[in-house]
Amino acid sequence: MECKITKNNELNVENLKKKIKKRIMIDKSAKLVFLLSALFALLVLGILIYRIFTQSIGWLDIQFLTSKLSIFPEKAGIFGAIVGSFLLMVIVAPVTIILGVSTAIYLEEYSSKGRLQTLIKTNISNLAGVPSVIFGLLGLTVFGRLLNLGSSILAGGLTMSLLVLPIVVVASQEAIRAVPGFLRDASYAMGASKWTTISRVVLPVALPGILTGSILALSRAIGETAPLVVLGIPTLILKIPQNIMDDFTALPIQIYYWTLDTVLTAEYANLAAATIVVLLLMLFTLNSIAIIIRNKFQRRY
Numbered sequence: 001m002e003c004k005i006t007k008n009n010e011l012n013v014e015n016l017k018k019k020i021k022k023r024i025m026i027d028k029s030a031k032l033v034f035l036l037s038a039l040f041a042l043l044v045l046g047i048l049i050y051r052i053f054t055q056s057i058g059w060l061d062i063q064f065l066t067s068k069l070s071i072f073p074e075k076a077g078i079f080g081a082i083v084g085s086f087l088l089m090v091i092v093a094p095v096t097i098i099l100g101v102s103t104a105i106y107l108e109e110y111s112s113k114g115r116l117q118t119l120i121k122t123n124i125s126n127l128a129g130v131p132s133v134i135f136g137l138l139g140l141t142v143f144g145r146l147l148n149l150g151s152s153i154l155a156g157g158l159t160m161s162l163l164v165l166p167i168v169v170v171a172s173q174e175a176i177r178a179v180p181g182f183l184r185d186a187s188y189a190m191g192a193s194k195w196t197t198i199s200r201v202v203l204p205v206a207l208p209g210i211l212t213g214s215i216l217a218l219s220r221a222i223g224e225t226a227p228l229v230v231l232g233i234p235t236l237i238l239k240i241p242q243n244i245m246d247d248f249t250a251l252p253i254q255i256y257y258w259t260l261d262t263v264l265t266a267e268y269a270n271l272a273a274a275t276i277v278v279l280l281l282m283l284f285t286l287n288s289i290a291i292i293i294r295n296k297f298q299r300r301y
Contacts (some may be wrong), residue, residue, distance in 0.1 A: 001136070002275075003283055004133065007253070008178070018297050021255065035287070051273075052159060052273045052276050052277060052279050053273075053277065055270050055273035055274075056271065056273040056274040056276070056277045057064060058270075058272070059270045059274040060274040060277055060278070063077065064076075064077050064078065064271075065077065065078065065079060065082070065221055065272060065278070067079060068080055068240070068250070069081070069254075073265060073267035073268060073270070073271055074267070075289040077246055077263060078254060078273055078274075078275055078278065079240065079247050079252045080240050080241070080248070080249045081104075081250055081275070082251065082278070083241055083248075083283045084153065084241055084248035084249050084250045084251075085158075085208025085222060085250045085251045085252075085279075085282070086233065086247065087153045087228050087241055087244060088153055088156055088157050088160065088221075088222070088250055089182075089218065089221070089222060090156025090157070090242060090244075091153060091154060091156075091158065091160075091161070091202030091263065092157050092160045092164070092221045093214075093218060094220075095158065095161040096165055096168050096214070096217055097168060097214050099161070099165060099168075100165050100167075100168030100172055100213075100214075100275075101168065101172050101210060101219075102171045102204050103124075103169045104168075104169050104172030104173045104174075104176055104210075105172075105176065105198060105203075107120065107121060107169075107173060108173055108176045108177055109176070109194070109198055115156070119171075124166050124169050124170065125166070125170060126164040127165075127300045128166040128167055128170060128281060132163055132224055132226045132227050133230055135159060135162050135163040135227050136159060136226055136228070136229065136230030136231055137230055138159070138162065139155060139156075139157075139158065139159025139162065139227060139230070139231050140230055140232070141284060143155040143158050143159060143231075144231055144232065149245075150176060150232075151231055151232045151233050151234065151247050151248075152244065152245050152246060152247060152248070153241060153243075153244040153245070153246060155231060155233055156227075156228055157241065157244070158250070159227050159228075160221040160224065160227060160228075161221075161225055163221065163224060164217035164218070164220055164221045167213055167216055167219075167220070168210075168214055168217045169214050169219040170213070171209060171210065171212060171213020171214070171217075172206070172209070172210045172213055172214070173210075173212070174209060174213075175205075175206035175207075175208070175210050176206045176210075177200060177205050178203075178209065179201075179202050179205045183202070183205065184197055184201065186242075187200070187201045201267070207294075208294045208295075211290055211293060211294040212294060215286075215287055215290040215294075217293070218286060219283055219286065221251055221282065222251075222279070222282065222283065222286070223250060223279065224268070225252040225253060225255075225256045228250060228252065228253050229253065229256065229293070231248065233247075233248065233249055233253050234247060238265065251275055251278065251279045251282070252279070253277055254272075254275055255272050255275050255279065256284055258271050258272040258275065261271045265290050281289070
């Protein structure tokens, strides 16, 4: 009996060692695959950035940034597109953040748990995966034609707000849900009302997560092209927009059409590359400012 028990123990130990070796091999293989994937992605990104910057050399200057659009590549500028993108974000940022955060607060703090709440949350999560061209069709139907806003900045801003709104809602929900429950209990124990608890306790603690979601949403909005193309935003407009009811063009639209026009005029590829550099700098600046604000509140709370 003792010999059989000993042999069984030895077999169990050997099987355990084989399983451990197998798991170690799988772990090393997975690590190698993920490392190669990351290196490949970085290589492609590096090639793209190198190509963009080399093509933009000699074209990205003060004249390019301050001039209006032109049919002649050597005279073309993107000042109108920069102004249009800025005014577009003036609409998108407040609409998206106010509606998104308010929706998240209602769903997490006020609405009662049930089928209706589950249905709303599921639909909001699903909307985050809807193709952007669908939102463009919705914006064209509702804002462009039904409300007769045409291809104005207001129509484009509201369409982009619909596109990125689910991102802000989901990120804000997760941030609010992550606030420890004892903070709410302590506030209620001090006699604070529900809204006072939300505004003075919950939101300050959840603010870094909310800002992170807002950063991602605005970064996507400023670089989206498909909804604006469907909305009928013009590619060549010499007038600089003055208010939110004017027609406009944006940096992604200009990049898209200049890329298409390279078949006719090779210099448009250089203009598109220079515009991409400007758009990247705007994205980096926007993200840097938002990250600084987020870190400031993160240290405070």
